[in-house]
Amino acid sequence: MAEGYSELANERISAVNGVDYAYRDTGGTGDGQSEGGAPLILLQHFRGNLDNWDPALIDALASTRRVVTFDNAGVGGSTGTTPDTIEQMARDAIAFIAAMQFSQVDLLGFSIGSFVAQQIALTRPAIVRRLVLASSAPQGAAGMHGWAPEVIGAIGTPHTSPEAYLGVFFAGSAASRQAGTEALRRTYARTEDRDTATSWATREAQYDAVCTWGIPDHALLQRLSCLQMPVFVANGDSDPMILPHYSYLLAGLIPYARVKMYPDAAHGFLFQHHAEFAADVEAFLADAS
């Protein structure tokens, strides 16, 4: 790999829905068209843009396969309007994947991005080879109607702080806090060509979507029983934003799912345990069974 994620150029592509999407592409194998050539497409968390992926995680994933990050419609450097439903976010993500001319992809959805990833797999299963759901939950589960007051109070304010971010994405132990500080340092190391910050309109629309998605409806849990692709469910064992409990429920509802809980970690377990998680994702994506 010639360069790391921190040095990757911001690229743009126009889709048929009229949106110009901002993205970064690590290159490498995976043209999205030939057999075994599925690139790994990442779907970002609440209020996140291209710069909110920990470069250490992307570099670890990109050491073995092509990884593409992008801003969905209305988010960060992309044009258009952030929709207030997960369903529309999924349509917008499908439009990006089509614009990239990928006929099949692996998806890694993180937090709200994992809700979108589930919806893509339900709406257009043919394009999803394998699915990774990080810090995720199934639609309709009781207790998922928005986040706990201390969580949305920390990361839902007009101006967020590193301290508030650490409190949700990392656990209270010294080791997890230290991992969080290092992840933040890596994330902010890039000084040139940073992505456009996400707007307040994005925050409002995304949280509307999260609350709507979280309206309790036991019957909706059954949706996931139709997923036929392999799924890897992962979370931190102390996530205050999406309780680990829901990862078990998710893995139990999906026919072909495996689940792993990462120790002493919270919402940002995939940044804290970036090397282990990337190795687990690679093992899952490469598994022929």
Next chain:
Amino acid sequence: MAEGYSELANERISAVNGVDYAYRDTGGTGDGQSEGGAPLILLQHFRGNLDNWDPALIDALASTRRVVTFDNAGVGGSTGTTPDTIEQMARDAIAFIAAMQFSQVDLLGFSIGSFVAQQIALTRPAIVRRLVLASSAPQGAAGMHGWAPEVIGAIGTPHTSPEAYLGVFFAGSAASRQAGTEALRRTYARTEDRDTATSWATREAQYDAVCTWGIPDHALLQRLSCLQMPVFVANGDSDPMILPHYSYLLAGLIPYARVKMYPDAAHGFLFQHHAEFAADVEAFLADAS
């Protein structure tokens, strides 16, 4: 402890439902009435009687607390008729607990016994302090309508064999097979005062109950959301009888559940990993949180 499970006397107690229950009682702390004095009551697997508990597991559990095993109505040495519903089995178990004058107990249900344990916790939650569900599944889950043909074909025949038992209760590895052979040896070490063998009528009624319990009904999954006691869900990672998948679903549906999957083990993981499982159960039952 004066004697091990293999030397314990068969005892009998009459309940108000007219059934005389066969049971064994390790003694020790836990009178079932005073604070913190809940004995651990075990609910047995398909076609099992008092002798089908691995003495190594019972002795490990009994090193720290009072353990009571019993034959439910119509099973083994107990009188009465084996009912063909989990609901009636739960009523019959509640009658035994009442006859023993236990006002609160911890329950460890194994396989069909775990279905009965769930039903007891739903029917009479006040008597269940904590709940251990081994090789279990929630009622209503799709794919639970009876066991796989090779499983019921192995352990559902009129005359079962040690080989058939090993194939379902232990995994295919040399280590698991060896553990199974040792568990069988411990189980058959007792030569005097063995329990009465279970009958074909018990087999028929229990499998009717298993199939009825397993009729797919997504709405029934919601039953478990009302459980308020702590629950420990455990299984072997290669159980062919009740797939590990269902343990995640179970743990995700129960509000206060923890889950553990034991490696290289099948339906009888709790016999194979008797020391580790007994330590995990003790840690769970003793946990003040």
